[in-house]
Amino acid sequence: MPRKRSLTTDQLAAAALAVVDRDGLAVLTMRTVAQELNMGTMSLYRYVSDREQLERLVVELVLGGVDFTVPDLPTWQERIAALCERIRLAVHAHPAMVPLLLVHRHASPGVRRSGEAMLSVLAGAGFTGERRVIAFRALVSYLIGALQAEGLGPLSGAGTDVLATLGEQYPYLAETAVSARGVTPQREFGEGLALLLRGLTP
Amino acid sequence: MPRKRSLTTDQLAAAALAVVDRDGLAVLTMRTVAQELNMGTMSLYRYVSDREQLERLVVELVLGGVDFTVPDLPTWQERIAALCERIRLAVHAHPAMVPLLLVHRHASPGVRRSGEAMLSVLAGAGFTGERRVIAFRALVSYLIGALQAEGLGPLSGAGTDVLATLGEQYPYLAETAVSARGVTPQREFGEGLALLLRGLTP
DNA sequence: CTTCGTAGGAGTACAACGTACGCCTACGAA
DNA sequence: TTCGTAGGCGTACGTTGTACTCCTACGAAG
Numbered sequence: 001m002p003r004k005r006s007l008t009t010d011q012l013a014a015a016a017l018a019v020v021d022r023d024g025l026a027v028l029t030m031r032t033v034a035q036e037l038n039m040g041t042m043s044l045y046r047y048v049s050d051r052e053q054l055e056r057l058v059v060e061l062v063l064g065g066v067d068f069t070v071p072d073l074p075t076w077q078e079r080i081a082a083l084c085e086r087i088r089l090a091v092h093a094h095p096a097m098v099p100l101l102l103v104h105r106h107a108s109p110g111v112r113r114s115g116e117a118m119l120s121v122l123a124g125a126g127f128t129g130e131r132r133v134i135a136f137r138a139l140v141s142y143l144i145g146a147l148q149a150e151g152l153g154p155l156s157g158a159g160t161d162v163l164a165t166l167g168e169q170y171p172y173l174a175e176t177a178v179s180a181r182g183v184t185p186q187r188e189f190g191e192g193l194a195l196l197l198r199g200l201t202p
Numbered sequence: 203m204p205r206k207r208s209l210t211t212d213q214l215a216a217a218a219l220a221v222v223d224r225d226g227l228a229v230l231t232m233r234t235v236a237q238e239l240n241m242g243t244m245s246l247y248r249y250v251s252d253r254e255q256l257e258r259l260v261v262e263l264v265l266g267g268v269d270f271t272v273p274d275l276p277t278w279q280e281r282i283a284a285l286c287e288r289i290r291l292a293v294h295a296h297p298a299m300v301p302l303l304l305v306h307r308h309a310s311p312g313v314r315r316s317g318e319a320m321l322s323v324l325a326g327a328g329f330t331g332e333r334r335v336i337a338f339r340a341l342v343s344y345l346i347g348a349l350q351a352e353g354l355g356p357l358s359g360a361g362t363d364v365l366a367t368l369g370e371q372y373p374y375l376a377e378t379a380v381s382a383r384g385v386t387p388q389r390e391f392g393e394g395l396a397l398l399l400r401g402l403t404p
Numbered sequence: 405c406t407t408c409g410t411a412g413g414a415g416t417a418c419a420a421c422g423t424a425c426g427c428c429t430a431c432g433a434a
Numbered sequence: 435t436t437c438g439t440a441g442g443c444g445t446a447c448g449t450t451g452t453a454c455t456c457c458t459a460c461g462a463a464g
Contacts, residue, residue, distance in 0.1 A: 003412050003460045030451065040414035042452080051451065102304075102350060112372055119374035133382045137351065138394030142340070145347030148304060149339065170314055172321035180335045192340035198401030205431050205441050232422065242443035244423080253422065 012047050013057035020058065020096045056104050058097055063110025066090045068117040076125035077197045083117055084143055088189050095151035102144060126202035135200055142196050150185045214249050215259035222298045258306050260299055265312025268292045270319040278327035279399045285319055286345055290391055297353035304346060328404035337402055344398050352387045
């Protein structure tokens with residue numbers, strides 16, 4: 001066996017994530033990542049076969065830091081909420097990569113582990129068969145949507161101010177946007193999830 | 203005023219949507235759309251300033267067909283559900299363009315109109331201030347996540363079969379995937395939304 | 405210590421993309 | 435009939451992902 005690899009896939013993923021964190025998802029390029037590592041562009045292809053695979057590595061790096069062991073809490077609702085909050089926190093640290101989560105949610109072990117953890121809680125709570133399917137999908141849909149909305153949403157963030165200004169055309173939207181200023185992303189996420197959990201029954 | 207335009211923006215959007223419906227979002231290109239219209243590539247720039255604007259036109263075309271007048275139904279929950287179902291139906295007809303919905307959800311009149319309609323229902327139901335913010339965001343998050351999940355999700359569609367096969371590593375995921383086979387996207391969407399609505403109280 | 409084969413690193417090159425620029429020309433107003 | 439404006443489009447450039455090919459560093463074998 002000649003020559004040892006000078007890079008681990010983790011280092012590669014970390015470099016890509018650094019680029020995304022610093023300059024945004026739009027500049028995530030084989031060339032920019034290679035520059036970040038002081039390597040030739042084509043050298044990256046010794047570690048990944050694709051740009052897609054590079055993106056998957058980023059997703060795995062972010063989700064890899066999440067603890068998916070089911071927390072020891074009194075109610076299953078709290079267990080679900082704690083799991084979701086862990087995910088939200090991990091993603092919140094790298095908001096620019098959220099779109100990657102959605103694109104690669106298929107073939108990502110991290111996403112699967114998270115699903116497995118949530119399902120085990122639901123199963124323990126007594127959800128079976130199609131009820132469990134519905135409940136799980138509802139949770140995942142909310143999670144995905146909320147993460148996506150957090151960084152870019154029209155209510156929190158920069159979009160809020162824009163919406164607040166066109167009050168005559170969309171009065172409710174404008175009024176709600178003003179109220180939204182006092183709501184942190186964390187509260188928004190947590191209390192929205194709580195609403196969903198209230199409606200869930202095995 | 204010399205020369206009349208030979209194209210309406212609707213026709214342009216329709217051509218782009220046709221390309222997306224037929225060959226997928228990946229081949230949506232200024233060149234492919236131009237070919238679809240038997241025009242030169244650069245001619246499109248007489249109608250849109252950007253590729254982004256072209257994508258926005260597609261979003262508007264899809265959402266433009268949705269009726270956002272609040273339906274006359276007994277409960278506000280049913281009114282919300284009906285609005286969401288209308289959106290789901292419109293999007294369901296063009297599943298490949300869902301990612302565009304998310305990217306352009308900011309500057310899209312259609313998205314704003316939908317938000318305004320939902321908020322008016324919530325307001326009529328007695329939601330005010332931050333409670334309305336939370337409720338609205340929860341609904342939007344679910345809607346976005348569910349639409350996204352519908353076409354590509356790991357539970358319905360092709361991903362289901364894959365998941366069902368790796369049972370030893372993700373037992374719950376595999377079992378749930380099998381149960382998911384009997385659940386149509388429509389039921390999944392509607393019943394998941396019902397769960398969320400059950401937890402909503404002004 | 406020398407030698408050798410394997411695999412890592414990188415330069416070149418190409419197709420496809422978005423789009424700036426500038427030309428030609430069709431057509432409504434005069 | 436003429437003219438200026440604006441529609442249509444060909445060309446070309448920078449950027450992207452990546453196939454191909456070469457050179458070379460290095461662990462194992464002698």
